[in-house]
Amino acid sequence: MSEQSPEQHMNNSNQTTTDTNDAATEKAFLDNIRQSIDAVDCKIQTLINDRAKLAQQVAVVKKEHLANNAAAATDSNPIFYRPEREAQVLKAVMERNTGPIADEKMARLFREIMSVCLDLEAPQRIAFLGPVGTFTHAAALKHFGKAADTMPMTTITDVFREVEAGTAMYGVVPVENSSEGVVNHTLDGFLSSSLKIIGEVELPIHQNFLVAEHTKVDSLSRIYSHQQSLAQCRHWLDVNFPNVERVAVSSNGEAARRLKNEWHSAAIAGDVAAAEYDLHKLYTNIEDNPSNTTRFLIIGHEAIAPSGQDKTSIVVSAHDKAGALIEILKPLSYHGVSMTSIETRPERPNKWAYVFFIDMNGHIDAPNVSAAIADIRPLVKDLRILGSYPKAVL
Numbered sequence: 001m002s003e004q005s006p007e008q009h010m011n012n013s014n015q016t017t018t019d020t021n022d023a024a025t026e027k028a029f030l031d032n033i034r035q036s037i038d039a040v041d042c043k044i045q046t047l048i049n050d051r052a053k054l055a056q057q058v059a060v061v062k063k064e065h066l067a068n069n070a071a072a073a074t075d076s077n078p079i080f081y082r083p084e085r086e087a088q089v090l091k092a093v094m095e096r097n098t099g100p101i102a103d104e105k106m107a108r109l110f111r112e113i114m115s116v117c118l119d120l121e122a123p124q125r126i127a128f129l130g131p132v133g134t135f136t137h138a139a140a141l142k143h144f145g146k147a148a149d150t151m152p153m154t155t156i157t158d159v160f161r162e163v164e165a166g167t168a169m170y171g172v173v174p175v176e177n178s179s180e181g182v183v184n185h186t187l188d189g190f191l192s193s194s195l196k197i198i199g200e201v202e203l204p205i206h207q208n209f210l211v212a213e214h215t216k217v218d219s220l221s222r223i224y225s226h227q228q229s230l231a232q233c234r235h236w237l238d239v240n241f242p243n244v245e246r247v248a249v250s251s252n253g254e255a256a257r258r259l260k261n262e263w264h265s266a267a268i269a270g271d272v273a274a275a276e277y278d279l280h281k282l283y284t285n286i287e288d289n290p291s292n293t294t295r296f297l298i299i300g301h302e303a304i305a306p307s308g309q310d311k312t313s314i315v316v317s318a319h320d321k322a323g324a325l326i327e328i329l330k331p332l333s334y335h336g337v338s339m340t341s342i343e344t345r346p347e348r349p350n351k352w353a354y355v356f357f358i359d360m361n362g363h364i365d366a367p368n369v370s371a372a373i374a375d376i377r378p379l380v381k382d383l384r385i386l387g388s389y390p391k392a393v394l
């Protein structure tokens with residue numbers, strides 16, 4: 001060690017004193033701010049519990065309402081979940097938000113608070129197209145919050161069946177993807193079921209390249225994913241892993257699950273799968289089209305009251321004659337109702353007959369929507385209102 005002059009020693013020790021002082025001042029500052037955070041946390045916690053107690057009071061009113069109207073009730077259980085009210089609460093949160101937290105992030109916090117409040121009123125059982133870790137699972141959590149009790153189902157038909165049987169209160173099924181188009185199984189599900197659409201949720205599809213702790217990234221021999229996700233990341237895979245075999249499996253959740261016992265494999269899946277199977281996101285947002293979005297429907301038994309920004313879905317079975325579709329669409333235009341989508345499906349078992357799934361803006365209680373639908377009815381063989389429900393808020 002080199003000798004130091006007395007001046008050098010003095011300088012060093014002065015420096016150390018200043019450092020010590022700086023560190024002490026910084027700690028004092030931090031302690032101070034953290035005390036303030038603790039005080040705010042205390043208030044937030046009390047307020048969240050106050051809110052929860054109010055939700056419990058709402059639950060009592062709902063139960064009393066059912067008891068007082070027992071004769072007219074179609075169900076012996078009160079309906080605790082009110083999607084129209086939730087949409088209004090989330091919209092209000094976003095509208096009054098002043099930051100620095102972004103509107104959508106703030107709404108997500110409230111989404112979770114409401115989820116816990118609803119769970120206090122009555123736990124909600126939600127069937128979704130599984131397995132765990134799929135994008136439909138993510139959509140269910142996004143829509144109902146993490147306090148909901150989510151139940152993975154093997155097929156879309158199973159989701160419909162569980163909700164019909166009452167084992168699940170609501171179901172979540174994919175209905176369309178911005179690059180892959182509609183999910184026919186879901187539309188067909190409505191042809192053989194009397195369930196209603198009670199909500200919608202949109203999810204931007206972001207894919208991650210996932211590995212486990214034991215994965216040897218330099219020796220990868222397989223990449224698992226659902227075939228749609230492999231297709232969505234084709235270009236990225238061609239550039240980054242051109243020589244690794246791509247293996248299509250039944251879902252992204254299944255792809256993630258397989259990594260548990262394989263050190264030479266990776267998976268492509270979303271955030272929920274990464275969290276569910278404790279995997280590391282080696283690369284994120286690897287999808288070739290970053291605006292890829294999937295829309296999901298929430299299915300249930302009840303008719304939903306207007307939220308102020310709603311959609312109505314109908315399915316019509318047209319007469320087999322020239323110009324039938326144009327006739328069906330005329331009342332929408334006449335009553336100023338804007339159609340947001342139309343899909344055609346074969347009307348089984350009739351060969352060469354078709355049904356149209358039509359989505360429009362507005363609630364069925366709105367005079368222009370009900371007038372348009374009343375005018376369409378005599379023009380078609382059959383018309384069923386699938387539901388009026390709040391537009392996706394988040």
Ligand SMILES: O=C(O)C(=O)C[C@]1(C(=O)O)C=C[C@@H](O)C=C1
Pocket residue numbers: 055058059080081082083085086089113114115117118121
């Ligand atoms: O307003 C209600 O009906 C409630 O039950 C309260 C509440 C909430 O926490 O704000 C909870 C659940 C409902 O789905 C909607 C809203």
